[in-house]
Amino acid sequence: MTDCIFCKIANGEFNTEFIYEDDNVVVFKDINPVAPVHLLAVPKKHIESLNGLNDKELITDLFFAVKQACKKLNIKEFRTVINTGKSVGQEVFHLHIHIISGRPLNWPPG
Numbered sequence: 001m002t003d004c005i006f007c008k009i010a011n012g013e014f015n016t017e018f019i020y021e022d023d024n025v026v027v028f029k030d031i032n033p034v035a036p037v038h039l040l041a042v043p044k045k046h047i048e049s050l051n052g053l054n055d056k057e058l059i060t061d062l063f064f065a066v067k068q069a070c071k072k073l074n075i076k077e078f079r080t081v082i083n084t085g086k087s088v089g090q091e092v093f094h095l096h097i098h099i100i101s102g103r104p105l106n107w108p109p110g
């Protein structure tokens with residue numbers, strides 16, 4: 001999608017450093033981190049949200065990418081978050097998994 005910031009990042013348009021990359025997924029640092037570690041795992045294909053994700057292989061690829069990025073950075077304790085829809089905090093409508101780590105986090109989230 002031409003107007004989507006995560007499509008542009010995944011296409012390498014901003015020379016973003018990828019913590020992990022394979023044919024289908026990239027992982028990069030969130031621009032506005034909420035913790036010392038805040039990464040985003042993003043499919044290269046434009047999918048608006050988890051509601052639009054029906055490809056089992058891509059689901060596997062996304063979670064594999066999360067694990068590979070954590071392994072690379074030696075992160076053993078972390079939270080993964082997928083916001084699906086405006087009312088629960090989704091702001092970028094290109095599917096992404098947040099990986100948040102490096103400080104204690106409260107539960108339940110607000």
Ligand code: 5GP
Nearest residue numbers: 005029030031032033083089090091092093
């Ligand atoms: P959401 O609220 O949609 O679940 O999360 C969107 C996330 O994308 C936010 O944490 C926000 O800081 C991050 N973000 C928005 N624009 C950019 C950008 O241009 N680059 C990067 N690296 N992260 C972004």
Ligand code: ZN
Nearest residue numbers: 004007046094
């Ligand atoms: Zn997109």
